[in-house]
Amino acid sequence: MxxxxxxxxxxxxxxxxxxxxxxxxxxxxxxxxxxxxxxxxxxxxxxxxxxxxxxxxxxxxxxxxxxxxxxxxxxxxxxxxxxxxxxxxxxxxxxxxxxxxxxxxxxxxxxxxxxxxxxxxxxxxxxxxxxxxxxxxxxxxxxxxxxxxxxxxxxxxxxxxxxxxxxxxxxxxxxxxxxxxxxxxxxxxxxxxxxxxxxxxxxxxxxxxxxxxxxxLFPELDSRLQELTRAASYFRQQRESIMGERADIERKVGALLHKQVQTTSDNEPNTGELENRISSLSRMFGLLATDSLMARQADTRLGNDLELLRQNLTRLMDGRPGSRDEIGEYLLNKYSAELDAVRTVARDLDYSRQNAEAAIEVVRTQVELLRAREEAVIQEQTKGLLKQILRLQEEGLALQVAAGLIEFVLIFYYVLLSWEHIIGSAAAEHLTPFTRMLPILGIATGAALGTHFLARSIKNKTWRNPGLWVTGALLLFSLVMLIIISVTI
Amino acid sequence: MDLLKLIEEAIEDERNAAAKYRKGAELAEDPETRSFFEQLVGWEQGHERILRDRLAALKIIRGNHQ
Structure with missing residues (x-):
């Protein structure tokens, strides 16, 4: 005792x-x-x-x-x-x-x-x-x-x-x-x-x-302080490292934005290089986002610890008007300053993140403008090509019509000549011009149009072509008519 | 992988390295070599202290804080 x-x-x-x-x-x-x-x-x-x-x-x-x-x-x-x-x-x-x-x-x-x-x-x-x-x-x-x-x-x-x-x-x-x-x-x-x-x-x-x-009571306060001191020290070191990283990133972002873009052989900016820049900026943005997360965690942690320290101090200190509390003031000021520093870092990181984001947007816009310009050139080239194709098609059509006409005239002439030779000129002269011309006209028309429809059927690989069948029927009918006239003269 | 475990292993590595250099200092015959090994021991101990300090901080920060 x-x-x-x-x-x-x-x-x-x-x-x-x-x-x-x-x-x-x-x-x-x-x-x-x-x-x-x-x-x-x-x-x-x-x-x-x-x-x-x-x-x-x-x-x-x-x-x-x-x-x-x-x-x-x-x-x-x-x-x-x-x-x-x-x-x-x-x-x-x-x-x-x-x-x-x-x-x-x-x-x-x-x-x-x-x-x-x-x-x-x-x-x-x-x-x-x-x-x-x-x-x-x-x-x-x-x-x-x-x-x-x-x-x-x-x-x-x-x-x-x-x-x-x-x-x-x-x-x-x-x-x-x-x-x-x-x-x-x-x-x-x-x-x-x-x-x-x-x-x-x-x-x-x-x-x-x-x-x-x-x-x-003392160890309760002191242990809180020990923890807070240790955590603050850890976050201080982290903060220094983050600030170093941030300064480095800011410098790199600035350098990237001011760097001349390399041009291609035809003096156009290189899209690949701009895409690489976006990739670099995105990496930096990722780093800043991680740092920002760390700063916010530090903010939360220090804020909680500071609040617990405040509670501990309140539990112990007199608190009456006129009482002295240099320890509380000193500790709370000190760690509040630490907390402020952490919050400043978090804010700075947000600015840097926004800068990086803006830089990415700038480069992305450059790439989009470049692509739009390239697309406009391609569209212009395509338009020219289409015009050329159209002109060729028109020319082809004219040639086709001319060829058809020539074919018609030749067939008409030679069929008429051959027929008159076969039935004899005297017999032919007994026929009215209408009777003489009509079957020949039918044969020439059927042959000329039939050639066209036949070519189309071969091209489309189908015989389901009404034009072909109609012209075929016309050709057959004209031949039959020609034979009947020849026999009945 | 558990990062705290990784730091603990790193502490062990630092300790082993310090022990190795300490042995080197004992075996060294000339003062310059001995001094070099002693310097290495000091560095390794410094690394160990930093790692211990950071490990303790991380354990407290990661722990269930009240």
Missing amino acids: AEEARRINAAHYFYLLKEDEESLGLLWSKVASDGDETSSQLGLTGPLTMGEARADRCMVLHHTKGGANDYCLAMLPNLAAIEVIDRSDNGPSRQGWLRFLARVDDFRTLSLEKGVSLFGESTLLVIPGGGDGHLIEEAADLVGSRVNASGMTGLPIAGEAVEPLPDLGGAYLASDLKPSLAGGDGCRLFRFPAPEPSSVSYWALAAADPEAMVTN
């Missing part, structure tokens, strides 16, 4: 991904082996993680004590945390903090040697409620000295580069906490600049009753 009364001097939080059960198990077994007394809300058997029991808040699953330290395995909304809490009878002091931090360094070194992947770390130095000015300065000085400590190198890289805190007249930011959370008025949270290249963030807490803050 005496240990219960021992004051918290400091706490350190190792954050790990919940799903990284191996790392979590390794680090917890390392930490738990230091403890001599174990208790837990859940049994100690079974898997350490609790994927199915996703707590909205910080939930301590396992708790063990060893010497001056308490060790907790806690589950947070998206991360798991191993809390190392330092207690003493004498209260906080620089020496006490240094001893504790050396112990934490040992855990870190051992865990890294075992290949444990840490997501992030935070140290929280605790000072008595009311904010002991001297101890705050001691804490700031200690954190400052760790920034330059050579032992800090080689740790997992930070989710973000070092972020110098704004100059507010001190080496830290401070925010008043709700009195109900940490033992009355005057409780306050401090945030120190992050040392580079460590992923450890440093905080201090001035509280009369720091238990709830240290065990649950």
